[in-house]
Amino acid sequence: MQIDYLCAPYCTSSKQALTKMEKNEQLLTVKRRFMAMRNGIIADTLRTAGAPYRVIFGLNVPQIAEIARDFKPDLALAEALWADSGVRESMLLAPMVCPVGDVDHAMALRWIGTAPSVEAIDMLCLKLLRRCDFAWSLVEELAVTDDDMMHYAAMRLMFNLLSGHEDRARELASAEAERQCRLTQSVARMIVDEVDFLKGEC
Numbered sequence: 001m002q003i004d005y006l007c008a009p010y011c012t013s014s015k016q017a018l019t020k021m022e023k024n025e026q027l028l029t030v031k032r033r034f035m036a037m038r039n040g041i042i043a044d045t046l047r048t049a050g051a052p053y054r055v056i057f058g059l060n061v062p063q064i065a066e067i068a069r070d071f072k073p074d075l076a077l078a079e080a081l082w083a084d085s086g087v088r089e090s091m092l093l094a095p096m097v098c099p100v101g102d103v104d105h106a107m108a109l110r111w112i113g114t115a116p117s118v119e120a121i122d123m124l125c126l127k128l129l130r131r132c133d134f135a136w137s138l139v140e141e142l143a144v145t146d147d148d149m150m151h152y153a154a155m156r157l158m159f160n161l162l163s164g165h166e167d168r169a170r171e172l173a174s175a176e177a178e179r180q181c182r183l184t185q186s187v188a189r190m191i192v193d194e195v196d197f198l199k200g201e202c
Helices: 014-036 040-048 061-068 075-083 088-097 105-114 118-127 135-142 148-159 166-179 185-198
Strands: none
Touching (some): 014 088, 061 088, 075 088, 088 118, 105 148, 118 148, 166 185
């Protein structure tokens, strides 16, 4: 099964274009914060590990969350940050400033489909998608695609949604583990172990 996730442009009208100009100013402010908190050692470590970004400032997640607290949730800013896909910290910050109520199914698929790394998927699932009311249906949809990154997103999102879905989660995770995909096998096994622990079966 394939999912078309590149079908929802987010800036078309002149009013939105003006908003985009305003968001560019906010982006500059964000980049200055990234620069002020940059850590060359972490950045070099991430590059050596193969992080797929043109620019890496080397901020850790608590630092990025600190920056997020200085901005009100704003869809246009979040979209601008997510579109700034060459910068690691922009992509990790985007889910933190995105209003949950503005996220629909199509947008969720688009962001998942354009995530360049498992780190971006992790942050997207933890900080945003798990709070959406369609989160579990998204898990079910992603778990039957033909794309390994989509499967990874399904597992990471499911890990945040175990309560009330234990049996189905274990079923999906067990099936994923049997695929022996390098990208997903570890998290799939973690889910199986977690469900067994919660149910007192280990």
